[in-house]
Amino acid sequence: MELNSNILQRGVDALSALPGVGKRSALRYALHLVKMSDAEAMDFVDAVRRLKTDIKYCRRCHCISDEELCPICSSPKRQQNLICVVENIQDVMAIENTQQYRGLYHVLGGVISPIDGIGIRDLNIESLLQRVAHPESEKVEEVILALPTTMEGDTTNFYLNKQLKPLGVKVSAIARGIAIGDNLEYADEVTLGRSILHRIPFEQ
Amino acid sequence: MELNSNILQRGVDALSALPGVGKRSALRYALHLVKMSDAEAMDFVDAVRRLKTDIKYCRRCHCISDEELCPICSSPKRQQNLICVVENIQDVMAIENTQQYRGLYHVLGGVISPIDGIGIRDLNIESLLQRVAHPESEKVEEVILALPTTMEGDTTNFYLNKQLKPLGVKVSAIARGIAIGDNLEYADEVTLGRSILHRIPFEQ
Numbered sequence: 512m513e514l515n516s517n518i519l520q521r522g523v524d525a526l527s528a529l530p531g532v533g534k535r536s537a538l539r540y541a542l543h544l545v546k547m548s549d550a551e552a553m554d555f556v557d558a559v560r561r562l563k564t565d566i567k568y569c570r571r572c573h574c575i576s577d578e579e580l581c582p583i584c585s586s587p588k589r590q591q592n593l594i595c596v597v598e599n600i601q602d603v604m605a606i607e608n609t610q611q612y613r614g615l616y617h618v619l620g621g622v623i624s625p626i627d628g629i630g631i632r633d634l635n636i637e638s639l640l641q642r643v644a645h646p647e648s649e650k651v652e653e654v655i656l657a658l659p660t661t662m663e664g665d666t667t668n669f670y671l672n673k674q675l676k677p678l679g680v681k682v683s684a685i686a687r688g689i690a691i692g693d694n695l696e697y698a699d700e701v702t703l704g705r706s707i708l709h710r711i712p713f714e715q
Numbered sequence: 716m717e718l719n720s721n722i723l724q725r726g727v728d729a730l731s732a733l734p735g736v737g738k739r740s741a742l743r744y745a746l747h748l749v750k751m752s753d754a755e756a757m758d759f760v761d762a763v764r765r766l767k768t769d770i771k772y773c774r775r776c777h778c779i780s781d782e783e784l785c786p787i788c789s790s791p792k793r794q795q796n797l798i799c800v801v802e803n804i805q806d807v808m809a810i811e812n813t814q815q816y817r818g819l820y821h822v823l824g825g826v827i828s829p830i831d832g833i834g835i836r837d838l839n840i841e842s843l844l845q846r847v848a849h850p851e852s853e854k855v856e857e858v859i860l861a862l863p864t865t866m867e868g869d870t871t872n873f874y875l876n877k878q879l880k881p882l883g884v885k886v887s888a889i890a891r892g893i894a895i896g897d898n899l900e901y902a903d904e905v906t907l908g909r910s911i912l913h914r915i916p917f918e919q
Contacts, residue, residue: 516780553767556764556767559763
């Protein structure tokens with residue numbers, strides 16, 4: 512796609528760096544921005560700029576938060592002795608949307624992936640171990656690992672379990688199995704196999 | 716979707732104002748921006764800001780252009796006596812991509828649409844009539860109307876034809892018919908009907 516303007520070209524290039532945005536969508540976004548009123552456009556630019564300059568993280572769980580402690584960490588209604596370890600902030604939101612979990616979180620900021628150059632020091636692992644070893648309030652009873660089922664996720668699960676066990680905390684991982692509403696015949700073999708291996712007693 | 720941060724919320728709201736972007740995509744974009752390096756993020760913000768502050772339009776055809784005259788208007792290789800009238804800049808790009816047209820363009824900036832409050836004065840119609848009545852270089856032989864096949868597009872076609880004809884210029888509209896590769900049985904009746912009505916002599 513040949514654009515007549517370097518300014519437009521640069522805008523399109525910048526917008527197409529967003530995840531999942533191709534050149535054609537980026538052009539649509541760029542032309543939308545061109546047509547915005549001055550006030551709208553400046554508001555847009557300011558809102559986007561602040562994402563980089565003003566965003567802060569909860570000092571305990573590393574969620575994005577405007578306060579030093581995020582609303583979840585500082586809520587008296589949440590179980591302080593339960594920590595769910597997730598890869599990123601989207602996962603916190605996904606679990607919060609289920610309304611099934613009332614404990615705290617810990618955002619790792621990724622999973623161990625030597626191929627991408629992500630090692631143990633690049634992740635929020637040390638602060639997790641500190642939270643368990645030296646709890647700010649209540650003693651931590653259980654750490655739930657809710658990491659992706661990839662080789663990297665499994666590696667991270669394995670490493671965390673090895674580090675957490677000596678601290679005398681229960682470590683568990685979220686259940687893997689056939690999704691609600693899914694048909695057995697279309698499930699992949701690994702998932703189906705695991706769902707039989709980790710079958711659960713029938714509730715009477 | 717409940718976000719823990721007003722800054723993140725504002726960023727997501729701004730990004731979801733882009734055309735076709737929902738809250739979920741906007742959140743992905745926002746978190747991508749949060750994770751960018753400072754230099755990348757500032758470059759992004761600057762590129763987007765300039766879309767509003769620095770963009771200019773060709774004084775003749777109203778295309779986006781960094782120069783006073785866009786590369787198409789100033790090219791000696793283009794036919795100066797042929798003007799194709801389009802709704803917006805994307806349409807110029809679409810026609811350029813066909814490599815079938817070697818004339819000039821005129822971007823109206825919309826079509827007549829009383830329901831959206833877009834009247835004749837809101838569009839670049841006066842400058843089109845000026846281009847035909849008082850050509851800068853060669854006399855304009857033909858104006859091709861390439862507007863959308865909507866009621867608004869048809870209204871605009873009708874109005875432009877009425878204004879252009881007295882200036883002694885040939886006015887034509889792009890052909891409507893069955894798209895190349897399309898099956899007759901799936902074509903809508905109006906398109907199929909028009910394609911028969913406006914049939915073209917078979918080339919020997």
